[in-house]
Amino acid sequence: xxxPALPDGxxxxxxxxxxxxxxxxxxxxxxxxxxxxxxxxxxxxxxxDDAGYWVVTRHADVKYVSTHPELFSSHTNTAVIRFNESIxxxxxxxxxxxxxxxxxxxxxRVRQIVQRGFTPRAIRSLQGALRDRAxxxxxxxxxxxxxxxxxxxxxxxxVELPLQAIxxxxxxxxxxxxxxxxxxxxxxxxxxxxxxxxxxxGTEAAMEIVSYAMNLAAARKECPAKDIVSTLVAAEGEGNxxxxxxxxxVILLAVAGNETTRNAISHGMHAFLTHPEQWELYKRERPExxxxxxxxxxxxxxxxxxxxxxxxxxxxxxxKKGDRVGIFYSSANNDPEVFENPEAxxxxxxxxxxxxxxxxxxxxxxxxxxxxxxxxxxxxAIADALPDLRLVGDPRRLRSxxxxxxxxxxxxRD
Numbered sequence: 001x002x003x004p005a006l007p008d009g010x011x012x013x014x015x016x017x018x019x020x021x022x023x024x025x026x027x028x029x030x031x032x033x034x035x036x037x038x039x040x041x042x043x044x045x046x047x048x049d050d051a052g053y054w055v056v057t058r059h060a061d062v063k064y065v066s067t068h069p070e071l072f073s074s075h076t077n078t079a080v081i082r083f084n085e086s087i088x089x090x091x092x093x094x095x096x097x098x099x100x101x102x103x104x105x106x107x108x109r110v111r112q113i114v115q116r117g118f119t120p121r122a123i124r125s126l127q128g129a130l131r132d133r134a135x136x137x138x139x140x141x142x143x144x145x146x147x148x149x150x151x152x153x154x155x156x157x158x159v160e161l162p163l164q165a166i167x168x169x170x171x172x173x174x175x176x177x178x179x180x181x182x183x184x185x186x187x188x189x190x191x192x193x194x195x196x197x198x199x200x201x202g203t204e205a206a207m208e209i210v211s212y213a214m215n216l217a218a219a220r221k222e223c224p225a226k227d228i229v230s231t232l233v234a235a236e237g238e239g240n241x242x243x244x245x246x247x248x249x250v251i252l253l254a255v256a257g258n259e260t261t262r263n264a265i266s267h268g269m270h271a272f273l274t275h276p277e278q279w280e281l282y283k284r285e286r287p288e289x290x291x292x293x294x295x296x297x298x299x300x301x302x303x304x305x306x307x308x309x310x311x312x313x314x315x316x317x318x319x320k321k322g323d324r325v326g327i328f329y330s331s332a333n334n335d336p337e338v339f340e341n342p343e344a345x346x347x348x349x350x351x352x353x354x355x356x357x358x359x360x361x362x363x364x365x366x367x368x369x370x371x372x373x374x375x376x377x378x379x380x381a382i383a384d385a386l387p388d389l390r391l392v393g394d395p396r397r398l399r400s401x402x403x404x405x406x407x408x409x410x411x412x413r414d
Contacts, residue, residue, distance in 0.1 A: 005029045011039055012055055012328065013046065013082040018302060019192075019399035024343075027331035030057040036315030039326070046401075047083030047092060053305060053324035054317065059335035059355065061315050062327045065306055066359025072306030072325055074363065075103040081305040081326050082401035091203060097248045100256065100363065107362055113241055114249055115366055117169065117228035123369045126168055130374065133164050134381040142385065145413060150392055153409040154266050161378050162261040165370060166253050171227030172216070183209045184254035192399040194407070209254055210247035217243040253367075259403065260300040261371045264356075265378055266395070266406040267298030271345045272379075273391040273411070278347050283383045290347040291375040296354035297345050299330040302404050329355045330404065388414040 006026060017023060030037055040052040056062055065072045078092055078101040095101050099110050116122075141156040163177040172180065186205035217233045221243075224230040232241045232249070241249065271294065272279040282290060308323045319325065333354045334342040357365035365371070382389065392412050398405030 005033075011041060012326065013039075013053075013303065013401040015082075015192075015399045015401045018401065018404065019397050021397075022299075022302065022330050022404055024330070024334060027057050027328065027334065030055060031331060031335060031337075035061060036317040036319075038317070045085050046081070047085060047087040048077060048324065049089070050322075050324065053081065053326045054314070054319060056315065056325060056327050057331040057335075058315065059332040059338045059353075062329065062332040062355055063359040065314070065325055065327050066355070066363065067361035069103050069107075069306075069362055071309055071312060073103050073309050074101050074107075074304075074306060076307035076309075076322075077305065077324055079304040079306070079363070080402065081303050081324070094203075097244075098252050099249060100252055104362055110241070110245065110249075111362070111366065113232060116231050118366050118370065120369065122228070123373060126165065126370070127373060127377075129168055130161065130165055131377050131381075133168075134161055134374075134377040135385070137161055137164075137378070138381045138385045142413060148412065149414065150410055150412040153269055153411045154262070154406055155408075157378065157382070158262045158265040158269070158406075158409075161265070161374050162258045165261075165374055166257055169228050169370070170213075170216070170250065170253070171220070171225055171229050176212075179212070180209070180254050180258065184258050187251070187255055192407075194399075206251055209251050210244065213247040213250035214243040217241075217246045256365070257367050257370070259405070261374055263300040263403065263405050264295050264298045264371070264375060266409055267300070267404070268294035268375065268379065269382070269389075269411070270391070270395055270406070270409055271297050273389065275345045278345055282347055282379065283387055286380060286383070287348050288376075289350050289352065290379065291372040292352045292354065293345065293347045293349045294375055294379075295356035295371070296333045296339075296349070296352055298404060299333050299354075299356050300404050301356075301402060302330045303328045303402050327359065329359070332359070386413055390414060 012023060035058040037055045038052060039055050043051055056065060075096055078095045083092065099107060102110060137157055137160040141151055144156060145151040159181060163181055164174065166172065166180065167174050167177045183205040187202045216229055220229040221233055233243065233246050272282065303326050306325045306327065308319045308321050308325060310321050312319050333356060336342055338353060357368045389411050392410040395406045396408040398407050
């Protein structure tokens with residue numbers, strides 16, 4: 001059923017829309033009237049040779065699509081719902097080498113290998129070092145603040161811990177972390193004119209990461225160390241990643257493990273400073289449920305897509321084989337059928353079955369435990385050293401078709 005409340009041409013993946021806001025009122029209307037709705041697009045505007053995609057907005061339907069890879073493929077058109085119209089099909093197809101864009105059984109093989117680096121023991125082993133780094137990051141932000149106490153929270157705090165965690169995890173020298181930051185920005189920010197990044201520049205950045213990671217893998221094969229690279233590429237007697245597979249895995253880490261956690265931290269700080277009662281509660285009690293609510297509230301990845309592998313019915317709609325199906329996590333995470341008062345930022349929310357780490361199934365976020373650890377550590381450090389932090393201006397949002405990103409958040413210490 002068509003929703004008359006939406007103006008003609010409305011598109012949930014319009015990067016101008018997401019630069020201004022997440023369209024929560026429109027999502028609410030969709031959930032009530034057209035939970036699976038066809039969004040027509042001008043031919044080729046998203047980089048795909050079709051006329052649009054299905055918008056899936058209810059929590060239950062997003063979860064269903066996520067947990068049935070035999071019906072909804074990540075490989076066919078990749079998981080990215082919108083590129084820009086200048087991208088070639090060959091450039092899209094090249095991204096199938098990234099685990100995010102694989103289907104079982106190939107996805108199962110690669111995931112079984114890489115999850116060795118994300119065991120509870122592996123994550124716990126990082127906790128002490130990352131706690132120290134979180135406090136050092138906050139101390140440095142204080143030291144580098146302007147005379148009036150203001151600084152950009154994104155570049156001074158939110159950026160740093162995810163980068164340093166990835167460097168710690170895979171053994172990248174800390175002095176190289178800015179390279180990873182720069183490359184990942186170029187891959188993810190192609191829709192934002194401030195960065196003046198073309199698809200070609202984004203592709204070059206991806207190849208830079210692959211080359212860097214392949215060299216790292218080759219070095220570890222020659223001389224193993226106590227890091228995830230050696231675990232994944234140099235272990236004897238069991239399946240390992242080839243050097244190029246490891247390179248594409250690092251691309252996934254650079255975007256999925258860096259961009260998303262950075263934006264969760266940025267949105268989390270903004271939420272605290274615009275909900276001061278929650279900040280006071282956090283400083284007093286440090287509830288363990290905080291990180292999950294920050295991820296639900298932020299939902300850094302607004303949407304991914306799948307492609308139907310056969311004719312089927314979804315939410316009362318006839319979906320044809322080959323149709324692209326957009327799964328909108330930002331809508332699912334505000335579904336009142338699942339969450340009481342979803343519009344409230346509540347760090348004590350429990351249970352909290354949000355889909356900010358994916359909707360379950362084979363693509364559930366491998367790095368969830370690491371992301372939760374990073375969020376907890378950085379906000380503990382902020383609450384200890386900057387308890388009276390205040391907001392100076394509105395956040396500057398990233399122009400993107402699928403990321404809920406913050407580029408700048410000016411704050412001040414009192």
